[in-house]
Amino acid sequence: MMARTHIAFAALMMVACSVGILQRMPQVHEVALAGAAGLLPDLDHPKSTFGRIVPYISIPIAKVFGHRGFTHSFLMVALIIWLLLTYREQQNIPVLPLVIGYFSHIIGDLxxxxxxxxLWPIRKKFSLNIFKADGPMEHFIYRGCWIGVGYFLWVALQRPGDLWIRPAHMAVSNWCVAALEQSATMLVHLLRIMA
Structure with missing residues (x-):
């Protein structure tokens, strides 16, 4: 999965969790943190977005574990959760967006x-083999993620008593309709190509 799709997927997961499970409007910084955390597992690739920012971390990780190794495992997710919960009190770390973003990356690459x-250190790789990275289906998924974010925000804006947010609701609704129309056109085009 490409970096922009990882960001979009992480944002969707954060907004969906916030609205659908926690029953609250997500904070902008939570969505941004989730999006950034959605890129963290690729620290094991020196040419990735974060790998280029911190090559002194990325290069040693790549040499020891290789790309899509330890950083893409349940063990790493458990380690991150443990570290974040251990230092949360002292540093006031927002655990949920970081974990959701990180885990969304692994789901995306799956x-x-x-x-x-x-199951690292077992090196067997699991794959659902649904689409190739940077292919037409990924472009469709990328747009679908942002449509999903818009949908969950639209649901959150429908809460009773929030009359002052009607203009924002209309803007989000109009954006969702336009995005759906564009995605439908793209899907028809994709289906014609695949036929």
Whole structure:
């Protein structure tokens, strides 16, 4: 999965969790943190977005574990949760967006043919093989994620008593309709190509 799709998928997961499970409007910083955390597992690739920012971390991780190794496993997710919960009190760390963003990356890569070693140190890679990275289906998923974010925000804006947010609601609704129309056109085009 490409970096922009990881960001969009992480944002969708954060907004969906916030609205659908926690029953509250997500904070902007939570969505931004989730999006950034959605790129963290690729620290094991020196040419990734974060790998280029911190090559002194990325290069050693890549040499020891390789790309889509330890950083793409349940063990790493458990380690991150443990570290965040351990230092949350002292540092006031927002645990949920970081965990959701990180885990969303692993789910995203699980959908590609390359797969991920979920049970690392067992090196067997698991893959649902739904789409190739940077292919037409990923572009469709990228747009779908942002449509999903818009949908969950629209649901959150429907709460009774919030009459002052009607203009924002209308703007989000109009954006969702336009995005759906564009995605439908893209899907028809994609289906014609695949036929």
């Amino acid at each position: 959908l590609t043919p390359s797969g991920v070693p979920l």
